[in-house]
Amino acid sequence: MELMDIHVNVLFKHDTDGRITLINEPPHDDAPRFFIGATKGGTVIRYHHLLTDHVVKELERAISIGSGTPVAEIIHILNRVQPIQHVSIGPAFLFPDVRERSTKAIQITESNKELLLPHFPYTFDEWEYKQPCYAIVQNDRAVSVCCSARQSAKAAEASLHTIEEYRGKAYGVEVSNGWAAEVQNQERLALYSTSWDNFSSQSVAKKLQLIQYGTDLHIS
Structure with missing residues (x-):
């Protein structure tokens, strides 16, 4: 609760x-x-x-x-x-405590945020709000990104996306581990939610060994 x-x-x-x-x-x-x-x-x-x-x-x-x-x-x-x-x-x-997990992802900072531009222009535009942000980079372009979709002083909610041609390489796991570790280093909770019809997202959650604590219902 x-x-x-x-x-x-x-x-x-x-x-x-x-x-x-x-x-x-x-x-x-x-x-x-x-x-x-x-x-x-x-x-x-x-x-x-x-x-x-x-x-x-x-x-x-x-x-x-x-x-x-x-x-x-x-x-x-x-x-x-x-x-x-x-x-x-x-x-x-x-997320369980992932701070001891290794990751190939790099943190996106002020000095390298241009790596987001080719495939993640919206993340680039909202970079300051999306922190922390981690990416897998190929050919000087971010191809998989995990950043903060929504956040508060107590927790942050993950936003994860991998470019279609780079899926199936476990990049989502790598960037998610990097993002969650940084959130936990800030002494906040790292959260992740999805829908029952998003099977790829649920697959990532399983690989990350996330802990399900509830179920959401949104009606708009």
Whole structure:
């Protein structure tokens, strides 16, 4: 539960009432209308700040009845107010201590961030926000990158991408280990989340021996 609470505060900005407002990542798009993070110890629930109290009470009532998360009923309630456009469900992971793991990845700093330009121009543009950032470099170009997608003083959430022609070489594992070790050196938690239909991302999580502590549901 503590990890999930840290996770949700990394993912979203909140108002003074604890409602979610924006995604905690440039360009700070609107937060989902509903989020629930389920763990063995319980659930962490967040409602969009524009949902009316009446809708929130309906959702709370649906969630309180029976066991498990009544996804269909939650979607039905939200869909009456405004059509649902996107539903995402997937696991949330914690990196174990990886500071003793070796990695071939290099850290992207002010002095070498131009390596990002050919394949990762958006990461280059937001380089300061994305720190720490690690990459595998081939032919003077970053071809696999792991950086911070969203972060807080307590934790950072990984963003991982490998150029298609360089996949299958375990580069994702290398850059993820480099990124997570640096986050942990900063005495913060290194987090990773994905969706159930992203099989390649789940494969990387397995190779990294990540620890699943919960499951996320986002409804937008």
